[in-house]
Amino acid sequence: MSLSVRSLTVIRDGTYVLQDVSFEARREFVLVAGPNGAGKTTLFLAVLGLVPYRGDICVDGVCAEERARRVGYVPQILARGFNATVWEYVHLPAKFRKLSDAAARAEEALKIVDLYELRERPLYSLSSGQLQRAAIARALATGGDVLLLDEPLANVDPQGRIELLQLLRELKKSRTVLMTSHELSMPSDLADKILLLNRRVVAYGTPDQVFSEEVLRKVYTYVRIAKTQYGYVCVTEDYAHPH
Ligand SMILES: Nc1ncnc2c1ncn2[C@@H]1O[C@H](COP(=O)(O)OP(=O)(O)OP(=O)(O)O)[C@@H](O)[C@H]1O
Secondary structure (H helix, E strand, C coil): CEEEEEEEEEEECCEEEEEEEEEEEECCEEEEECCCCCCHHHHHHHHCCCCCCEEEEEECCECCHHHHHHEEEECCCCCCCCCCEHHHHHHHHHHHCCCCCHHHHHHHHHHHCCCHHHCCCEHHHCCHHHHHHHHHHHHHHCCCCEEEEECCCCCCCHHHHHHHHHHHHHHHCCCEEEEECCCCCECCCCCCEEEEEECEEEEEECHHHHCCHHHHCCCCCCEEEEEECCEEEEEEHHHHCCC
16 A cells, blocks of 8 residues: 655646656555646646556556556546446446446445445435545445545535544555645644655655745745634635735
């Protein structure tokens, strides 16, 4: 459950989308932050071997593209499908990979995300938060000691967010989880590390290290993050100086 990225460079249409990106994560929860176009999704696609890249990417010491089998990926935009049930959505990828215990894996994954009771429901009937949890179960069912979650908190209501954060806390106990988010307010016990990207690694460290004004200024002009009793709270200067 370790991910090691060394000197990763991705060029698309002649432009450097990622340049000399290096970091390691081992059974940690890493929040991948950075502005639009910073290369966060591209980093995930490179780990999965879906874009051409230079550099070394290894999962549990496996650096060839078979490493992708050890990675669970939840993309930013989730297809609701039309006729699939929750069970089919979670079970079928594991079955198509001919995993002998596909049904047991799907069952366990659905229990982990607390959707087992809803397994016969059509996918389209789920709320956004439930759909996100179903997508996480789908990734868990095919493997996934390293989980890559692209914006799982987007479009999720506050109650769904609490449920998802609770699930993420559980998942990180036995896995390496990378999650992208533009929402930097979060409980202080969630992220072990913050990877602040802007095509290069701007900073990689603990939230206290990266959420400092000095580091954030390198990427965001008007953003501040305060550590409060509620966790890290992100405010922009228009809140700090109301009109
Ligand atoms: N298929 C592609 N061909 C060429 N350039 C691409 C392609 N996909 C993405 N890019 C470019 O790569 C850069 C990084 O995109 P990426 O989606 O990785 O950023 P991101 O940090 O995930 O952004 P966001 O926060 O908006 O989701 C962007 O400038 C984008 O235009």
